[in-house]
Amino acid sequence: MFKRVLVAMDLSPATEALVSALPGLKDFGTEELRLVHTTKPVEHPVSRSLRQVEELRTRLKKLAERLEQEGFQVSVDVPSGPTAPEIIREANEWNPDILMVGSRSHTKLYEAFVGSVAWELVRRARRPVLLHRIEASRPDPEAALQSRSSGLPDSVVYATDFSEAAQQAFPWVKALAGLGVPKFTVLHVEDPNTSETREEAQSRLDRLATQLREAGAPEVEAVVRSGSPAEEVLNLGGRNPHSMVVMATQGRGILPEIVLGSESRQVARRAAAPVLLVPARAKE
Secondary structure: OOOEEEEEOOOOOOHHHHHHHHHHHHHHOOOEEEEEOOEOOOOOOHHHHHHHHHHHHHHHHHHHHHHHOOOOEEEEEOOEOOHHHHHHHHHHHHOOOEEEEEEOOOOHHHHHHHHHHHHHHHHHOOOOEEEEEOEEOOOOOOOOEEOOOOOOOOEEEEEOOOOHHHHHHHHHHHHHHHHOOOEEEEEEEOOOOOOOOHHHHHHHHHHHHHHHHHOOOOEEEEEEEOOOHHHHHHHHHHOOOOEEEEEEOOOOOOOOOOOOOHHHHHHHHHOOOOEEEEOOOOOO
């Protein structure tokens, strides 16, 4: 499913926690990793800038050696330039299945890195972006950071407005069923601006649920709700670090203007679960 994964590394204190979660990607079929950290363009004195780049490359290589002991093929790169464009360039050249970014809630790091870089990646990339949550181990400023999830999730929440974009995200959900995830929730939040009845929406969800069962999912719940889309996603599994949320990055109702909209940012900011955002132009 995720045979090749490009991991955007900021080499912050959260890096160690993110790296500790990467061996779990083997459950998704991952064989190759590329660790990428972007740096500022070379400045004067040039020798100092080049030395800094080599120091960063050495740090990445040490992380790569650890991951190679887990059985991955690992490459590293330290391009210079704006973070998101350079990661997109790397993705276009290396052709990964997904991009992976570590995220932290309610921090300046989150707002600076995930708040801008991840959304720009989602907006520009033709590949899904996996936001993997990193949290403090206890509620104090000195607490170590940790990843509370690794490997296949215990459950998946798939939110759909039945748009073409949402349909493009569904094959990723079916792939998760084929890998053995035991429980799925397919969710539609009613849009008051459409004429579709609750019964019609439920029927469409039931058909999706049938496809998941045929793909191997032992337990599937099809749910139509009204209210805040973000709250419903969070309530049905987004707050559980052992779950996963799958959403399209564009649509007509479930998460309006998801790339820049407040509903989608609420899910990404508040979810304890990993969030897989699938762009409308996702590479298959």
